[in-house]
Amino acid sequence: MSLITSKSFIDRLIQENFNFFTGVPCSLLSGLISHLEEVEEAKYIPSVREDAAVGLCAGAYMAGSMPVLLMQNSGLGYCLNAFTSLNLIYRIPVLVIMSWRGQGGKDAPEHIIMGDINQKLLETAGMDYSVLKPENLDQVLEKAMRKINEEKLPYTLIVEKGLFDERH
Amino acid sequence: MKGTEAFQELLPLLGDEPVVHANGFICRESFSIKDREENFYMIGSMGLASSIGLGVALCQPDRKVIVLDGDGNVLMSMGTLAMIAAEAPKNLVHVVIDNEVYESTGKQRSISNAVPLEQVAKSAGYRQAVRVDKREEIKPAFEKLMNSEGPVFLLIKVEPCFDPKTGRVTHTPEEITERFMKSLR
Numbered sequence: 001m002s003l004i005t006s007k008s009f010i011d012r013l014i015q016e017n018f019n020f021f022t023g024v025p026c027s028l029l030s031g032l033i034s035h036l037e038e039v040e041e042a043k044y045i046p047s048v049r050e051d052a053a054v055g056l057c058a059g060a061y062m063a064g065s066m067p068v069l070l071m072q073n074s075g076l077g078y079c080l081n082a083f084t085s086l087n088l089i090y091r092i093p094v095l096v097i098m099s100w101r102g103q104g105g106k107d108a109p110e111h112i113i114m115g116d117i118n119q120k121l122l123e124t125a126g127m128d129y130s131v132l133k134p135e136n137l138d139q140v141l142e143k144a145m146r147k148i149n150e151e152k153l154p155y156t157l158i159v160e161k162g163l164f165d166e167r168h
Numbered sequence: 169m170k171g172t173e174a175f176q177e178l179l180p181l182l183g184d185e186p187v188v189h190a191n192g193f194i195c196r197e198s199f200s201i202k203d204r205e206e207n208f209y210m211i212g213s214m215g216l217a218s219s220i221g222l223g224v225a226l227c228q229p230d231r232k233v234i235v236l237d238g239d240g241n242v243l244m245s246m247g248t249l250a251m252i253a254a255e256a257p258k259n260l261v262h263v264v265i266d267n268e269v270y271e272s273t274g275k276q277r278s279i280s281n282a283v284p285l286e287q288v289a290k291s292a293g294y295r296q297a298v299r300v301d302k303r304e305e306i307k308p309a310f311e312k313l314m315n316s317e318g319p320v321f322l323l324i325k326v327e328p329c330f331d332p333k334t335g336r337v338t339h340t341p342e343e344i345t346e347r348f349m350k351s352l353r
Contacts, residue, residue, distance in 0.1 A: 020227065045226070045255060047219075048247035055216030056251075059188070059223020062208070062349050067223075085212025090341040 004134040006031035006164050012137070013068060014041050016145060018095060020060040021045070022053045023070030028099035031165035032070060050075030054082035057094040066148075070097045073118040073158075074111070083154060084125055091152035095144055099159045100131075122156060129156035132163060169303045170329035171267050175201050177306045178263070178324075181314075185261075186224055186352060187234045190217040190241040192272035193330045194265060198236060199337045206351045209337045209344050215244035218252065218262065225257040225318075228352060232259050232314060239266040239280035246288065252319050253293030260319040262289070263310070271330040289321035297321035 010032060021036050022045040023029070036044040047053035050071045057067035071079075076098065087094060101107050102115015122129050128147055130140035144155040171193065179202050188208045189195045194217075195209045208224075210217050221235035242249070242264055252260060264285060269275045290297035295317055300309050306324060313320040337344070 020223075045251075048251055049245075051213075051216065052219040052245060052248050052251060055213065055219030055248075056223040056226075058216070059220040059225075060227045061223075062220075062345065063224040063227035063352055064349075065223075065227040082213045082216060086210070086216065089212070090345045092345060 004137055004163065006035040009137075009164070010035050010039060010042065012141070013095070014039075016066075016141065018066045018068045019043075020057070020065040020067040021070065022047045022056050022067070023097075024048070024050050024053060024072070024075055025070075026072035026099040026101065027166050028072070028101070028159055028161055029070050029097065029164065030167045032097070034167045050078045051082045054079050054086065054094065058086055058090075058092045061092055061094065068095045068097060072099045073101055073114050076114065076118055076121055080121065080125060083127060087154050088126070093148040093152050094154045095148060096154055096156040097159060098129075098156050100161070103160060119158070127154055127156060129158055132157045132159055134163070169301070169326050171265060171271070171326040172197060172201075172329050173303050174265055174306060174324045174326050177303050178310060181307060181310055182234070184351070185232045185234050186228075186348065187236050188217050188221040188224065189236045190214075190238045192238065192240070192270070193267070194236055194238045194241075195337055196272065196334050197330065200334050205347045208348045209339070211337060211341065215241050215248075217241055218245055218248040221260065221262070222248065222252050222255065222257065224352070225260040226255060229257065229259055232261060233257075235260070235262045237262060237264045239264060239268060239285060240270050240278050242285055243278060243280060243283070249289055249292040249294070253289075256293070256295075257319055258317045261313055261322070262294070262319060263322045263324065265324050265326055267326045267328045269328050271328050272332070275328050286321060286323040289323075294319045294321045297323070299323040299325065301325045
């Protein structure tokens with residue numbers, strides 16, 4: 001099993017031509033965001049809400065950039081209208097990196113319900129996703145790139161606790 | 169001044185700038201007066217015209233980018249004013265048609281009668297924020313802001329006048345994306 005680190009993952013996204021990063025933080029993504037703030041090839045723009053980040057990414061994409069949105073699954077609720085009434089009908093893709101708080105019912109109370117339903121919500125909205133694992137990185141990125149480049153639709157990579165280093 | 173008059177005054181001042189339109193009255197009125205390839209009509213995702221415009225402005229820094237927004241949209245996404253101020257794109261011009269109502273859904277009141285949006289934008293950190301109340305003030309104010317370093321904010325106070333018979337945008341969302349992206353290449 002190959003190791004995946006915040007650095008190797010971001011390097012890989014940059015290799016895939018992603019060049020515009022924004023989001024709302026989660027502790028599970030803190031290593032990724034810290035790394036993004038350090039690398040020169042990437043710019044990370046803090047968003048105040050996840051749906052604003054969806055809008056920002058949509059504008060960036062139409063202006064020729066390749067956007068990535070990082071957020072906690074709690075942000076999925078805020079984003080559903082943006083995904084369904086903007087990205088999905090206009091065919092505006094975005095790569096979403098979404099942390100999975102509340103997985104398996106073991107987390108703070110505010111995360112339990114969303115942790116239980118986040119995948120069902122994506123499925124109901126007709127949005128493809130994969131749970132990212134160290135051993136499936138190549139495979140899920142290939143799927144994501146096909147969805148983004150060919151179908152012009154969003155793709156979500158779900159990040160479980162412990163996949164990336166946490167810096168806080 | 170009626171809302172339609174503001175559009176009649178403003179739209180002829182545009183060149184080939186990309187203009188991101190807020191949903192509802194803003195899209196429909198602008199589309200019915202003058203459709204342009206450079207117009208992005210956001211028919212859903214209320215509140216996001218400003219963040220879409222910010223994304224375009226940040227990724228095409230050499231081009232003036234205009235957001236044509238409404239008071240309801242600005243109030244919904246006030247946090248985006250802060251994002252625009254923090255990123256401070258020099259090429260972003262944020263124009264808000266403020267009729268103090270949600271016009272296309274039946275003129276239910278918004279709260280912009282009580283909240284001066286130009287002051288909110290100025291406090292957030294826009295380089296300039298100007299309010300106009302009369303039709304003849306639009307041209308000089310817009311031209312001055314277009315020649316200023318952004319982000320700048322123009323609030324145009326209008327009376328509601330939307331005719332619900334005004335057509336909807338007839339392009340499909342996919343067509344809107346395609347031609348807007350083409351105009352940005």
